[in-house]
């Protein structure tokens with residue numbers, strides 16, 4: 001609750017004591033629940049040495065600011081610390097300039113960034129538990145509860161080789177081309193993996209929203225799930241943003257974003 005509304009409540013002359021009691025009880029409940037949620041957080045289990053942990057919560061990232069060194073190979077564990085049954089699924093995308101889109105409430109951030117950070121960077125998946133979907137053009141899945149997503153009648157997008165164009169063979173007009181990203185004029189097929197546990201209905205939903213998600217590398221994690229990836233930080237110095245655009249961009253608007261400062265190898269610490 002913002003400070004303004006708190007002040008407004010205090011100033012209203014006729015607020016009966018019962019209302020105050022209710023308000024205090026409500027505050028105590030909110031604080032109590034968040035304390036319990038924190039105590040149950042999977043983050044309390046320590047990450048392995050050398051593994052950077054980024055927590056995805058309802059609706060924020062922790063930490064809010066990271067420093068990565070260009071050219072350094074790092075291991076990052078993404079943990080959805082929002083727990084079932086009330087926690088939400090969250091995604092991670094990294095880029096610059098959130099893509100805007102107009103809707104009934106005006107022009108707001110929609111899905112993804114205009115400038116992708118990872119692009120064709122090779123992403124190795126070391127472990128995945130409760131990961132709903134991963135989309136990236138250059139994926140190597142080494143472990144975890146994942147399988148390539150089969151799209152319609154054609155071979156799974158997840159089976160497309162990195163950098164390969166992966167046009168549907170025969171070019172049948174019934175076959176939808178896979179989502180592709182334009183990297184310097186070269187169209188790259190996206191590979192898509194889903195959790196083995198993801199239901200057929202949910203897979204259908206993911207396939208439908210494929211067009212919208214064509215932007216860049218994206219990792220979607222269910223409440224309580226975690227994903228460990230390893231990659232070499234691209235030589236793209238500057239300030240980058242981590243965002244979750246779930247809920248039609250609502251999470252991002254609610255403040256689910258963090259900053260990554262990428263510094264050069266010689267730039268030092």
Ligand SMILES: [Cu+2]
Nearest residue numbers: 090244246251
């Ligand atoms: Cu989110």
